[in-house]
Amino acid sequence: MSDRQKVLLSLAFVLQTCSAALEPSEDTEITNEPLDVLHKDLTSLCSFLYAATTKLSLALKPSSPTYSAALTPLKDLADRVSALFHCANHFRAEAHGSILVEEVVSLKNDVASSIRDLVKTFIQIDGDDSRQDSGQAGDEYMVRTAAVHAVLEKARRLSANNLLAVRKRWSEDAASLDDGFREVADMIEEAESESTDDFDDSDDGWAEIGIEKSQKMVPEELERTKQVHGILRLVQLLHRRILRDILSTSHDAPSNATLDSLSTLSHTLLSASDDLVATLYTPQDPQNVATELGSFRKLISDFQALLAKPDALETQLQRLSLETKNGSKWFDTCFVQLHKAIDALDVSLRPT
Template identity: 40%
Template sequence: MTDKQKVIVALTSASETCTAALSALASRNQRDKSEPQTSDLAVILKDLDSLLSLIYNSGTKLALALKPSSPTYSASLPVIEDLAKYTSGIVHCIHLLNPDLHGATLIKEVQHEVTAIVEALRAIVQTFLNLAARGPSIARSESAGEEYLIRTGTLHDLITRARGPNGIPKNTISAISRRWKQDRGALEDSLREVSEMIDGAEGSKNDDVDGDNVDDGWDELGLGDTGEKMDKDELTRAKNVQQLSATFKSALFKRTVCQVHSVLRLTTLLHKRILLDLLSSAPTPPPPSFALDALLLQSHALLAASDELVSSLYIPQNPATIRKESLALIDIINGLQLQLRIFFPDTSSLEQQLSGLSIEGDKSASTPSKSIADKKWFDLCFDQVTKTSANLVSPMYKPPPGVGQKPR
């Protein structure tokens, strides 16, 4: 068997190893329970980082050894074997991660980063396998050279990112914070949507709402009269804004929409402060991983409930639906308040700290701890959300004439 034939066999085996690794990563929750486990997350992540570094270097060596213009097949054989070995190694590291000990969110983040890397590695292996199977003239073509360089660069970029500060999280808190930031951006979008809804409706009260003359409804959105015909989605949104302005002639319903805005503003602020005050400076020892995972689920639920509440404000508005979605949002906020207990001492401990504060003497002795100050702020914020949403969830709310009725 020639060296080229040996390389083709080795590349085929390496490609199959990558495919098996991807399958194992996708089904890691079904790992063998008898596999020896380690609870030291730092050790697991350090080993994983080392393996990624080895794959980075071996990927470079493979690109040099199998350069299409002048491949050195004999030199590439040990490199291909090493890549297969390292790929199996990173899968083993991830199988050592335990959701109960290290957190489900952390594992998902690691899986995401490593899966992209293994896919990129398999693409490189498959590229060289295709080149080896082609004729010399095709393998030396300009397009062939560009392809292997692009794929090698992609692998390098993914590994560099995974090993960097924005890549694989170092602990559960880091993983939760990353997902929390994503939810925070979506919550801010919902709040902005209601703000634009109010501004657009109030600004278009005097606009012509008859026929298809809805261009003026876009002035408040900064689009103005461009002389261009709006597409179907733009036309629908413009009409919704103008129809909403008619509903705003009812002070009662206008107050309802403004109350929704106030509740969303408070919940967005609450969500932001959880990230800045609690997740960015977690107590020592940190809360259990399963509790942090549960907290993140509340964040996802808060985002979904906010989206549903905002959607209920559009034409045709149904007060019963708005109340239903408001109640759902409040339930999520109440659940979030319970989840935050993991960051604060129990009530008796807080009372002891407060009773021990001295009015005179050492200044530091008269200053409440950060934990007490944080808990006081969050309690006040949750209380304000409850008060602000009281009218929204009240069954006494009656719709103004015409509201909630579908047009004929």
């Protein structure tokens, strides 16, 4: 068997290994290894895969492939992808936290998928003689190699524990909440600008190209939008305070179950916030606003219940009471103000 034939068989085997790694695992693999050891093993495997990918791409350069030099990195890829799959299976939600496990599984899938795409590219190039010497083939394999490298670089930023994984998700949610807050602020600014605009109220020709000009806010809609803006501001403050005080890395972390619940609530709150903001575009339907406001209120109550849950965050809240003048009372006050603002908007939405 020639080296080229061996390489093609090895490529097919790596392809099969990657596809198997992408299949959902029915059961996690129980291990007594500490989390820091599992984390180190996973990141080390990604480093090995990075090196093997680089060697393979150099050996199988379409314009001048060296098949004999590709055999070792191909074996390394198959072995390391399989090892990565098993290592990822050692991370368990009940022991290490659901959010961390989701991050690990996402990394594993991205690695297997990107390597699979690279291997497919090499197989396709080899099977098409017209592409082997073409610039297109060179561009393809380089793009695929860069994609693998980019994914493997992510392993260096893999969260070391569930608290850090939740903080990462929390920061992403916070950025999106800020976007929603600014979106409503822009609505208010535009509406107030239009109310003092003395220019002609024509459509400026937009209708001629099939685009309808948005309706101006009536005073009731503008006031409603301002009320939602105030609610979102309070939510911003609450969200940031939880990150700073409850999810602090300088003290003992809450339990993984509590961390997972907080992260889930945060992401659901983001969706509810987006849905509420969407109801503010003109013409507003008070019934739609009321419906989304009801869902929003429930999530705020769920946050409040979790923070008040016995034992869930008792240590963190007691520490706050000792370290700061306001302590946990800040959260109590924030929830009172939030419910008051939501109630005021709810009353204004009722038919008169």
